[in-house]
Amino acid sequence: MMNPTRTTCPYCGVGCGVTVEQDAAGAFKVRPDKEHPANLGRLCSKGTALAETLDHPQRLLYPEIHGQRVSWETATTTIASRFQQIIAEHGAEAVAFYVSGQLLTEDYYVANKLMKGFIGAGNIDTNSRLCMASAVAAYKRAFGEDLVPCSYEDLESAQLIVLVGSNAAWCHPVLYQRMVKAKKYNPALNVINIDPRRTQTSDLADVHLGLAPGTDAILFNGLLAWLAENGHTDHAFVSQSTTGMEQAVAMAKTTAPSVQAVAEQCGLPLADVERFFTLFGSTAQVVTVFSQGINQSSSGVDKGNALINCHLLTGRIGKPGMGPFSFTGQPNAMGGREVGGLANQLAAHLDIENPEHRALVQDFWQAPVMATGSGLKAVDLFQAIGTGKVKAVWVMGTNPVVSLPDSERVRAALAQCELVIVSDCVSHTDTLELAHIRLPALGWGERDGTVTNSDRTISRQPPFLPAPGEAKQDWEILTAVAHAMGFAAQFPYQAAHEIFREHAALSAYRNTGTRCFNIGAWQDLSAAEYDALPPTQWPLDAAGQGTVRLFADGKFFTASGKAQFIAVQARLPHAVRTPAFPFVLNTGRVRDHWHTLTRTGISPRLSAHVAEPYVEIHPCDARDQGLQNGGIARIHNGTQHILVKVKTSRDQQRGSLFVPMHWSGQFSSAAGVGCLIPAVVDPISGQPESKHAVVAIEPYQATWQGFLISRRKIASLTEYCTTIKVENAWRYEFASASPMTDWAAFARDLLCQDDGGVNWTEYLDTARQTYRAARFTGEQLESCLFISAAGGVLPARDWLVGLFAHDALPAADRASLLAGKPAVAGEDKGRTVCACFNVGENTIRKAIAEQGLDSVESIGRCLNAGTNCGSCLPELQALLG
Numbered sequence: 001m002m003n004p005t006r007t008t009c010p011y012c013g014v015g016c017g018v019t020v021e022q023d024a025a026g027a028f029k030v031r032p033d034k035e036h037p038a039n040l041g042r043l044c045s046k047g048t049a050l051a052e053t054l055d056h057p058q059r060l061l062y063p064e065i066h067g068q069r070v071s072w073e074t075a076t077t078t079i080a081s082r083f084q085q086i087i088a089e090h091g092a093e094a095v096a097f098y099v100s101g102q103l104l105t106e107d108y109y110v111a112n113k114l115m116k117g118f119i120g121a122g123n124i125d126t127n128s129r130l131c132m133a134s135a136v137a138a139y140k141r142a143f144g145e146d147l148v149p150c151s152y153e154d155l156e157s158a159q160l161i162v163l164v165g166s167n168a169a170w171c172h173p174v175l176y177q178r179m180v181k182a183k184k185y186n187p188a189l190n191v192i193n194i195d196p197r198r199t200q201t202s203d204l205a206d207v208h209l210g211l212a213p214g215t216d217a218i219l220f221n222g223l224l225a226w227l228a229e230n231g232h233t234d235h236a237f238v239s240q241s242t243t244g245m246e247q248a249v250a251m252a253k254t255t256a257p258s259v260q261a262v263a264e265q266c267g268l269p270l271a272d273v274e275r276f277f278t279l280f281g282s283t284a285q286v287v288t289v290f291s292q293g294i295n296q297s298s299s300g301v302d303k304g305n306a307l308i309n310c311h312l313l314t315g316r317i318g319k320p321g322m323g324p325f326s327f328t329g330q331p332n333a334m335g336g337r338e339v340g341g342l343a344n345q346l347a348a349h350l351d352i353e354n355p356e357h358r359a360l361v362q363d364f365w366q367a368p369v370m371a372t373g374s375g376l377k378a379v380d381l382f383q384a385i386g387t388g389k390v391k392a393v394w395v396m397g398t399n400p401v402v403s404l405p406d407s408e409r410v411r412a413a414l415a416q417c418e419l420v421i422v423s424d425c426v427s428h429t430d431t432l433e434l435a436h437i438r439l440p441a442l443g444w445g446e447r448d449g450t451v452t453n454s455d456r457t458i459s460r461q462p463p464f465l466p467a468p469g470e471a472k473q474d475w476e477i478l479t480a481v482a483h484a485m486g487f488a489a490q491f492p493y494q495a496a497h498e499i500f501r502e503h504a505a506l507s508a509y510r511n512t513g514t515r516c517f518n519i520g521a522w523q524d525l526s527a528a529e530y531d532a533l534p535p536t537q538w539p540l541d542a543a544g545q546g547t548v549r550l551f552a553d554g555k556f557f558t559a560s561g562k563a564q565f566i567a568v569q570a571r572l573p574h575a576v577r578t579p580a581f582p583f584v585l586n587t588g589r590v591r592d593h594w595h596t597l598t599r600t601g602i603s604p605r606l607s608a609h610v611a612e613p614y615v616e617i618h619p620c621d622a623r624d625q626g627l628q629n630g631g632i633a634r635i636h637n638g639t640q641h642i643l644v645k646v647k648t649s650r651d652q653q654r655g656s657l658f659v660p661m662h663w664s665g666q667f668s669s670a671a672g673v674g675c676l677i678p679a680v681v682d683p684i685s686g687q688p689e690s691k692h693a694v695v696a697i698e699p700y701q702a703t704w705q706g707f708l709i710s711r712r713k714i715a716s717l718t719e720y721c722t723t724i725k726v727e728n729a730w731r732y733e734f735a736s737a738s739p740m741t742d743w744a745a746f747a748r749d750l751l752c753q754d755d756g757g758v759n760w761t762e763y764l765d766t767a768r769q770t771y772r773a774a775r776f777t778g779e780q781l782e783s784c785l786f787i788s789a790a791g792g793v794l795p796a797r798d799w800l801v802g803l804f805a806h807d808a809l810p811a812a813d814r815a816s817l818l819a820g821k822p823a824v825a826g827e828d829k830g831r832t833v834c835a836c837f838n839v840g841e842n843t844i845r846k847a848i849a850e851q852g853l854d855s856v857e858s859i860g861r862c863l864n865a866g867t868n869c870g871s872c873l874p875e876l877q878a879l880l881g
């Protein structure tokens with residue numbers, strides 16, 4: 001039994017602490033860290049299932065060039081010489097790095113240093129561009145630096161929490177649970193939820209403001225004007241600590257002259273707007289939480305500043321229970337910001353457009369050729385790859401072919417790029433398929449370094465697993481390439497703590513107090529001290545003590561030392577509905593999946609909650625478009641389309657659709673929603689408008705459908721096909737509009753290529769247009785397939801999946817197999833709601849009806865559902881009605 005390792009969850013920006021222990025049998029147990037300030041002993045369903053995703057079946061283990069295994073030396077010297085050749089012929093701007101909020105700070109630091117100080121270009125950008133670049137720019141405009149003022153504990157001391165563009169219940173579940181608990185113990189706490197969609201988070205809210213898509217800045221401009229007119233200005237704070245208030249209020253009044261005008265423009269009931277304004281005005285402790293619903297917008301920076309303005313006017317910042325609080329998406333988006341991971345930043349929160357800052361960093365790094373300004377932001381970067389301006393790109397730990405807008409153009413750009421290098425810990429992603437050089441990287445539990453979460457807490461992520469194959473940490477690979485390029489002296493790193501010390505030293509270098517980000521007290525840490533580093537919120541004082549909350553002294557980091565109001569001219573989204581494209585498409589996350597499914601997609605438990613990609617649509621819109629709940633929809637923008645299941649819900653506004661962002665080509669044949677999102681970005685932050693595309697939707701006229709459960713992973717089957725991990729096997733849900741005359745031939749082709757179907761049983765009912773087949777290896781069920789004409793009835797999946805637990809299928813089950821159900825019917829538990837205890841919707845509904853359950857607590861007592869991680873509590877509440 002090994003000692004517990006204290007680390008943090010690798011998924012979202014909450015940054016929950018976990019402990020990892022290995023028992024005598026070698027099994028890992030991941031538990032919440034009761035002492036970590038982010039989660040205080042809680043985890044969500046994703047964190048709870050971490051142990052299930054440690055043993056990834058598809059690891060990239062060896063460096064490869066054009067599909068051939070090579071040594072590390074060959075790989076890194078090839079990269080170095082190709083970079084040098086391209087730079088010599090086309091200049092430093094012809095090469096680029098595209099990195100990830102999944103990287104550790106030490107990896108990020110080395111990547112940024114190599115690109116900006118030694119290659120000499122600004123062309124390093126990160127997928128964090130897609131999640132919080134607008135918040136960064138808004139904070140920087142208001143406070144002079146990218147500074148998140150709040151701490152998680154402010155959620156507990158607030159009297160009003162305003163959640164705008166944030167489905168925290170699914171995207172930041174542990175923070176949502178902290179808010180639920182805060183409200184339980186403080187009934188006076190009010191919660192306002194501002195979101196066009198009614199989400200699981202709305203259940204916590206006293207008021208849900210389901211505003212028209214993209215009208216947030218009008219709402220907050222209206223609030224600013226109303227606060228100013230109704231005596232809520234903190235005159236002392238505004239005069240001593242801010243500038244620009246008059247212009248901001250005057251501008252706000254032009255777009256939002258009255259509460260009535262705000263209500264009309266936002267499509268909200270007047271009384272709800274009045275209640276929001278009155279609550280904000282009358283409550284001293286207000287936290288405004290904002291997330292991707294604000295950031296992923298062509299005016300995301302302005303929206304961020306519109307809400308920050310309201311906190312500045314009322315002086316609600318820098319004190320317990322108040323402030324504008326950006327919840328970051330990724331586990332180390334914040335760490336990336338600290339080391340300059342964005343193309344328009346330098347390391348240590350220094351400004352790449354500022355010559356003095358560039359000189360400071362160049363001097364510190366002893367760099368030969370500093371970047372002379374900002375590099376290409378993510379969307380521009382891939383467009384430049386497409387035009388051939390950028391000729392070499394190194395993608396680290398991210399999957400831009402799935403996650404970027406206009407994703408087919410990204411795929412085409414990489415397909416014709418001269419040199420594509422991808423480092424990743426898995427062997428199959430949509431982006432890796434286009435790589436010339438593939439580099440095996442270490443994953444969570446193997447790498448060593450630090451991350452910073454949404455409230456500036458820096459935490460350690462130490463290794464507890466050996467490196468698989470020849471995989472290396474990203475900073476090691478980067479260091480080897482730097483050496484091969486001739487920069488060995490400036491990249492002397494042997495261990496992660498050496499990089500961290502340099503990063504800490506740079507934050508303090510010539511820092512006379514004009515830069516907030518300062519962790520200089522850690523610049524001399526020993527390896528042991530680094531290992532023992534407790535979670536700490538930056539900045540640090542000279543004694544190494546962290547800072548819970550910023551701006552308590554009313555001082556900011558602008559040139560004047562005052563916070564800057566920004567006059568916001570509210571703008572609506574770029575795309576406008578037309579008769580041909582009458583729906584607004586919104587994208588986001590589901591509760592139990594993460595990004596492009598590379599990790600959560602291998603967990604049966606996490607894959608059970610939402611098994612297939614879907615579109616959520618109002619039932620009246622579905623009826624008008626001829627769509628049926630559970631059917632398949634084709635959503636298109638005129639050039640690209642996706643196929644997803646239809647889920648009708650009155651939580652969706654008329655004229656709006658919601659599609660999750662997760663499904664890549666590895667898990668679906670045509671559900672990558674990025675292809676429908678135009679490459680429209682905020683002009684300041686470069687963040688794409690991923691929450692607002694315009695599209696059309698229509699039924700997909702499948703003629704046949706089915707599902708396959710197979711121990712072997714196989715390629716996509718048909719135009720609509722989703723791959724779902726289940727216990728001991730993979731499940732495929734598929735449908736097709738193409739004619740199929742011989743289902744038996746299709747099945748044998750698919751499943752019997754290696755043995756000709758010797759161990760094969762099948763059943764065809766032409767009258768009912770049904771075909772069923774199963775293949776065995778010895779006595780073990782290897783696969784089973786059920787097909788029917790479209791609209792036909794297919795059996796429930798759970799019992800069939802359970803048969804794959806047997807090494808030898810019992811005779812009775814074998815006899816019932818093609819009937820699709822046991823001889824004695826068991827209960828169909830329905831869609832999984834509680835992932836921790838595998839409790840389904842049907843089971844919960846039955847218990848509510850038969851046992852008169854009337855609270856989530858009573859459901860928990862009866863079924864255990866909701867009693868572990870609590871991620872399903874909003875859904876349990878919804879089932880109670």
Ligand code: SF4
Binds near residue numbers: 173
């Ligand atoms: S909220 Fe969940 S996904 Fe996010 S860090 Fe915590 S356990 Fe991980």
